[in-house]
Amino acid sequence: MTDDQDAAGIRPVPGDKRPRPAPPPSERDTNDASSRDDDEAGLWSPLPPGKPRPAPPPGSNPERPWRYVPRQAPGELRRIPDLIRDSLSLIGRRWRPFGEFVLIGVAGYLVAFVMLFLGLNALFNGQFFSKISELTDPTGGTVVDYEAWLESFDVTPTTTAIVLLFAFGFACCLGFLVQEIAVTRMAFDDVRGRPINFGETLMAAIRRMPKIFGLSVLLGLVMALVGCGLSVLLLWAAPVLGVLWLLAYLVAFVVFFPLLVVYFVMAYVEPRIPSPRRWWRLIRGRKAAIWGRVMLLGFAANLVGFGLTAGLGALPLPALYGDLFINAAVFPLIFVLGAVFHLLIYVDLIAGEQSADPQVEVEPLG
Numbered sequence: 001m002t003d004d005q006d007a008a009g010i011r012p013v014p015g016d017k018r019p020r021p022a023p024p025p026s027e028r029d030t031n032d033a034s035s036r037d038d039d040e041a042g043l044w045s046p047l048p049p050g051k052p053r054p055a056p057p058p059g060s061n062p063e064r065p066w067r068y069v070p071r072q073a074p075g076e077l078r079r080i081p082d083l084i085r086d087s088l089s090l091i092g093r094r095w096r097p098f099g100e101f102v103l104i105g106v107a108g109y110l111v112a113f114v115m116l117f118l119g120l121n122a123l124f125n126g127q128f129f130s131k132i133s134e135l136t137d138p139t140g141g142t143v144v145d146y147e148a149w150l151e152s153f154d155v156t157p158t159t160t161a162i163v164l165l166f167a168f169g170f171a172c173c174l175g176f177l178v179q180e181i182a183v184t185r186m187a188f189d190d191v192r193g194r195p196i197n198f199g200e201t202l203m204a205a206i207r208r209m210p211k212i213f214g215l216s217v218l219l220g221l222v223m224a225l226v227g228c229g230l231s232v233l234l235l236w237a238a239p240v241l242g243v244l245w246l247l248a249y250l251v252a253f254v255v256f257f258p259l260l261v262v263y264f265v266m267a268y269v270e271p272r273i274p275s276p277r278r279w280w281r282l283i284r285g286r287k288a289a290i291w292g293r294v295m296l297l298g299f300a301a302n303l304v305g306f307g308l309t310a311g312l313g314a315l316p317l318p319a320l321y322g323d324l325f326i327n328a329a330v331f332p333l334i335f336v337l338g339a340v341f342h343l344l345i346y347v348d349l350i351a352g353e354q355s356a357d358p359q360v361e362v363e364p365l366g
Helices: 003-007 080-093 095-123 128-133 146-151 159-191 198-237 239-269 276-283 287-312 319-350
Strands: 043-046 066-069
Touching: 080 095, 080 159, 080 287, 080 319, 095 128, 095 159, 095 198, 095 319, 159 198, 159 239, 159 319, 198 239, 239 276, 239 287, 239 319, 276 319, 287 319
Parallel strands: none
Antiparallel strands: 043 066
């Protein structure tokens, strides 16, 4: 019995299961999750002690009390500390399926590096593995004269070598691409309160992967032609204009490339590949805030990643094999953090859309 019922003189009667009158709306707990819109911008955070426990959000652990706390107005990007905390909180809730997706990315990475080693061995006329073993002697010392060591290779660009090196890049890209799409989609389902299904999310990521891969290749070709191709042409015709164009292109790349992460998140979770016009409309007025958050995460992630790489570099392994182990263990985890971080930026952006857009909804799984 609540204090409101006691003040009103309501006493429980044994065996009486009739519903008790609820307190007036003005006296109800404003933190009650049932009175809030699940699609409102915000997140589920721990309930302070002494507060009544509302129903947990869909997909959360029912043993942990949560309440829905909006942190910003619709369309406003959450503060950087909140963005980092919410990303880590989501990863903590879904660490098991995210870890399984990471293993898929690592598997693709390892397969790719097997192709790389075989391709390099074919490229260097079967000398690659023997030359690598020369870098580390039984006492742990390394060859000092790297220039002479590199010049000792006999390069033979065979068809097998070229195919294996191309397959290396292709397999490495596909493994991490499937991982990133799957993690982003599962994080989006978690934020929207949808049921989580590992198999369906993985299959949806695999189905979407060819379109994303084609989009990435097309965008890379356009950027290469506009940037490098046109720069080379101008450098040949008018060197001064070529240098100015190359500098302008580098500046534009640094400014606009971080904004493209929002476009790719849209391509991951929306039913169709979004149009550039819709992407531009979505980020309009918040480009500087998006750019700062993406660049900050990129700088911090690379700092942590290379710091861990330097720490793990002390392992008693030959240099190349040590780098393989480090990259397979460290960078897939950084990709997970980046995928969730960018997804939450997208969630904040779509919360500001005034009308319901069918493209905002993730495509049906299965």
